[in-house]
Amino acid sequence: MLSESLLATRTNNMGSSAIREILKVVAKPGIVSLAGGIPAPEAFPMQHINKLTQLVLEKYGSTALQYGTTEGFMPLREALVEYFKGLGITSTAEEINITTGSQGVLDSLAKIFISPGDPLAVEAPTYLGAIQAFNPYEPNYVQMETDEDGLIPESMEEVIKKHHPKMVYLIPTFQNPTGRTIPVERRKKIAEIAKATDTLVIEDDPYGQLRYRGEFQTPIKVFAPDHVIYCGTFSKIFAPGLRLGFYLAPKFVREWLVKAKQGVDLHTSSLSQTLATEFLNGGYLENHLPKIIELYRPRQEAMLNAMEKFFPDSFTWSKPEGGMFIWAEGPKGMNILELYNEAIENHVAFVPGKYFYTDKGAGEETMRLNFTMADEATITAAIERLAQAMNKVVTR
Amino acid sequence: MLSESLLATRTNNMGSSAIREILKVVAKPGIVSLAGGIPAPEAFPMQHINKLTQLVLEKYGSTALQYGTTEGFMPLREALVEYFKGLGITSTAEEINITTGSQGVLDSLAKIFISPGDPLAVEAPTYLGAIQAFNPYEPNYVQMETDEDGLIPESMEEVIKKHHPKMVYLIPTFQNPTGRTIPVERRKKIAEIAKATDTLVIEDDPYGQLRYRGEFQTPIKVFAPDHVIYCGTFSKIFAPGLRLGFYLAPKFVREWLVKAKQGVDLHTSSLSQTLATEFLNGGYLENHLPKIIELYRPRQEAMLNAMEKFFPDSFTWSKPEGGMFIWAEGPKGMNILELYNEAIENHVAFVPGKYFYTDKGAGEETMRLNFTMADEATITAAIERLAQAMNKVVTR
Numbered sequence: 064m065l066s067e068s069l070l071a072t073r074t075n076n077m078g079s080s081a082i083r084e085i086l087k088v089v090a091k092p093g094i095v096s097l098a099g100g101i102p103a104p105e106a107f108p109m110q111h112i113n114k115l116t117q118l119v120l121e122k123y124g125s126t127a128l129q130y131g132t133t134e135g136f137m138p139l140r141e142a143l144v145e146y147f148k149g150l151g152i153t154s155t156a157e158e159i160n161i162t163t164g165s166q167g168v169l170d171s172l173a174k175i176f177i178s179p180g181d182p183l184a185v186e187a188p189t190y191l192g193a194i195q196a197f198n199p200y201e202p203n204y205v206q207m208e209t210d211e212d213g214l215i216p217e218s219m220e221e222v223i224k225k226h227h228p229k230m231v232y233l234i235p236t237f238q239n240p241t242g243r244t245i246p247v248e249r250r251k252k253i254a255e256i257a258k259a260t261d262t263l264v265i266e267d268d269p270y271g272q273l274r275y276r277g278e279f280q281t282p283i284k285v286f287a288p289d290h291v292i293y294c295g296t297f298s299k300i301f302a303p304g305l306r307l308g309f310y311l312a313p314k315f316v317r318e319w320l321v322k323a324k325q326g327v328d329l330h331t332s333s334l335s336q337t338l339a340t341e342f343l344n345g346g347y348l349e350n351h352l353p354k355i356i357e358l359y360r361p362r363q364e365a366m367l368n369a370m371e372k373f374f375p376d377s378f379t380w381s382k383p384e385g386g387m388f389i390w391a392e393g394p395k396g397m398n399i400l401e402l403y404n405e406a407i408e409n410h411v412a413f414v415p416g417k418y419f420y421t422d423k424g425a426g427e428e429t430m431r432l433n434f435t436m437a438d439e440a441t442i443t444a445a446i447e448r449l450a451q452a453m454n455k456v457v458t459r
Numbered sequence: 460m461l462s463e464s465l466l467a468t469r470t471n472n473m474g475s476s477a478i479r480e481i482l483k484v485v486a487k488p489g490i491v492s493l494a495g496g497i498p499a500p501e502a503f504p505m506q507h508i509n510k511l512t513q514l515v516l517e518k519y520g521s522t523a524l525q526y527g528t529t530e531g532f533m534p535l536r537e538a539l540v541e542y543f544k545g546l547g548i549t550s551t552a553e554e555i556n557i558t559t560g561s562q563g564v565l566d567s568l569a570k571i572f573i574s575p576g577d578p579l580a581v582e583a584p585t586y587l588g589a590i591q592a593f594n595p596y597e598p599n600y601v602q603m604e605t606d607e608d609g610l611i612p613e614s615m616e617e618v619i620k621k622h623h624p625k626m627v628y629l630i631p632t633f634q635n636p637t638g639r640t641i642p643v644e645r646r647k648k649i650a651e652i653a654k655a656t657d658t659l660v661i662e663d664d665p666y667g668q669l670r671y672r673g674e675f676q677t678p679i680k681v682f683a684p685d686h687v688i689y690c691g692t693f694s695k696i697f698a699p700g701l702r703l704g705f706y707l708a709p710k711f712v713r714e715w716l717v718k719a720k721q722g723v724d725l726h727t728s729s730l731s732q733t734l735a736t737e738f739l740n741g742g743y744l745e746n747h748l749p750k751i752i753e754l755y756r757p758r759q760e761a762m763l764n765a766m767e768k769f770f771p772d773s774f775t776w777s778k779p780e781g782g783m784f785i786w787a788e789g790p791k792g793m794n795i796l797e798l799y800n801e802a803i804e805n806h807v808a809f810v811p812g813k814y815f816y817t818d819k820g821a822g823e824e825t826m827r828l829n830f831t832m833a834d835e836a837t838i839t840a841a842i843e844r845l846a847q848a849m850n851k852v853v854t855r
Binding site for chain 1: 460461462463465466467468469470473474497498500501503505508509512513516520521522523524525526527559560562563566570571572573574577588591592593594595596625657659685686694698699700701702709711712715718719721722723724725726727728729730731734
């Protein structure tokens with residue numbers, strides 16, 4: 064019999080499934096899950112997709128089904144130049160590459176930069192999917208401190224000086240899991256630190272377009288174009304099932320990322336790429352994005368209002384201006400698994416925040432709440448039931 | 460400035476682009492390329508694709524655009540049980556996983572099994588894309604000898620006993636680059652060796668369905684189900700641009716492959732998966748596959764006939780019963796780059812065979828010829844011009 068003894072040493076680093084175990088109960092009938100992190104199906108442009116697919120097949124014919132280049136479908140890369148212009152980022156089509164979800168570039172980045180044991184700096188807390196992408200390459204994670212305004216630049220500077228990380232991974236806007244956004248002054252500081260220390264910064268921006276109030280914050284990429292890799296995705300603004308991401312990176316990084324991607328999947332789905340091309344060029348994004356925002360904004364408001372009304376005083380939480388998540392923190396010493404079990408009893412699920420930290424023992428009293436998947440009434444009722452569970456656990 | 464000094468040690472292993480350099484000339488206008496390895500666009504079911512996409516959107520709605528599980532879309536996995544039955548392989552839907560092209564599983568296999576320096580056995584010659592997938596994990600390649608009947612089982616046994624490879628990578632049917640097929644007696648021997656030595660065998664089968672004559676050869680998977688990972692793809696029977704592959708693996712391997720894939724791309728395009736589901740369930744594959752075969756068979760015959768008629772006596776070549784390639788071998792000591800340049804002068808391109816060997820200096824006089832991309836008349840004329848180049852170089 065073949066056995067696990069055949070496995071590579073790196074696979075030790077890929078095993079953690081504690082979060083999967085805890086989230087299994089979420090699938091039970093009757094549970095309202097605030098644990099998810101996916102867009103509402105109502106946010107997809109279903110009314111346009113038939114027309115879009117027909118258009119794509121007429122316009123691009125067999126190209127939509129044929130092998131393509133690893134770099135990406137040129138008309139899509141051209142269309143993204145305009146998209147980037149909207150973010151204040153100057154680019155050319157040649158500088159933009161397409162990936163299979165933004166997950167794809169995270170894997171390739173770790174593949175080309177991380178030797179086992181290399182330091183990799185991440186926000187505390189950070190995106191779980193990034194950790195899953197990085198883990199097989201056996202990085203040595205270094206946590207950087209955050210507050211209500213996201214990453215604290217001084218902490219980044221300290222970590223860079225002490226550990227010389229191969230890269231600094233950030234989600235500056237509506238961060239997963241906290242929902243927090245780094246304000247522009249801090250972004251400028253981060254850019255200055257990256258330039259002064261010659262540090263590579265990954266600016267992962269899946270949620271930036273989902274702004275419900277407040278002002279657009281210029282990407283860090285703008286302030287340090289040679290040091291920042293900007294990663295975007297169609298998952299939150301078009302459809303995640305198409306598995307479409309894109310990035311803008313310095314030349315030598317881009318060339319290695321393309322080589323890495325070629326080994327992984329040759330190229331990204333041509334059909335997905337042609338659809339996204341027409342989604343951008345036909346003005347669909349412009350028309351559709353406000354509808355997504357109008358769907359999510361009241362859901363987020365419902366959650367924030369219900370938290371204000373029902374949560375015990377001993378809890379604090381983020382008030383994001385967009386994105387998909389709210390981050391809550393209970394009183395010091397609270398047992399989060401006890402709360403989780405009480406919440407499930409009350410038919411509500413969330414993600415305990417500790418899974419988003421690379422350091423063990425961090426974030427014990429924290430939790431991530433998602434508001435995109437349920438309507439306002441359901442969210443309000445779920446938050447009330449969660450608050451009841453909190454009151455039970457906290458006063459015990 | 461950021462510099463390449465930041466790169467991981469493994470990236471040294473990912474640089475080789477000699478083949479890209481040599482193939483650049485192929486794109487010149489007027490060159491008939493026999494260097495490609497892609498399906499003819501005429502082989503795509505363009506007449507059905509509009510209907511299929513509409514059907515999929517009606518039937519699966521937002522599911523076709525939503526995030527899916529890493530394991531794959533269950534109705535597709537169910538449909539593949541029938542597909543596998545057609546190959547003589549017994550399976551359940553739970554045992555079948557979907558990947559982003561069959562390239563995706565090659566990357567994940569190396570990721571979970573290969574520590575730097577681990578021996579990995581490959582046919583000499585073997586598929587270049589597999590080498591590109593494996594390289595970042597820094598395997599130590601060990602070549603196994605082949606002849607007109609593909610892999611020589613005794614060579615495999617010898618390599619296993621001497622090197623204890625973590626895995627043995629094979630393309631048993633219409634191999635890339637040789638077009639050769641391992642006959643069933645050898646397959647049984649290979650299976651016995653795998654079982655006797657507890658060796659993991661990757662059976663990569665992208666071309667098996669493209670049979671133009673001769674008899675179906677039972678997959679090795681059938682003879683050693685617990686030791687073989689069978690990998691298939693929709694690239695040659697439906698559309699490569701959908702990036703859809705699938706595999707059947709022993710349980711613990713499957714579980715680790717899913718964890719690896721989750722970090723790489725979360726899951727494979729839902730739209731691609733729903734399309735393939737209906738392509739199988741609606742009987743499209745059954746109806747369409749004969750059309751692909753009717754397109755390629757005369758092209759292959761035209762090439763074989765022209766080779767017979769025009770090639771110098773000092774050349775030998777494979778006579779495959781299917782697939783996309785023919786493998787030719789010139790006289791010992793022939794300078795293949797001289798031939799390549801002469802051929803380009805004559806407006807024909809091919810791939811020098813040495814790029815398909817992991818050992819340097821092997822296959823110097825060999826070449827791979829593809830027959831799927833041009834019509835019979837073009838192929839015949841191109842082979843005649845290639846033969847003229849051969850006569851020039853060989854008699855010099």
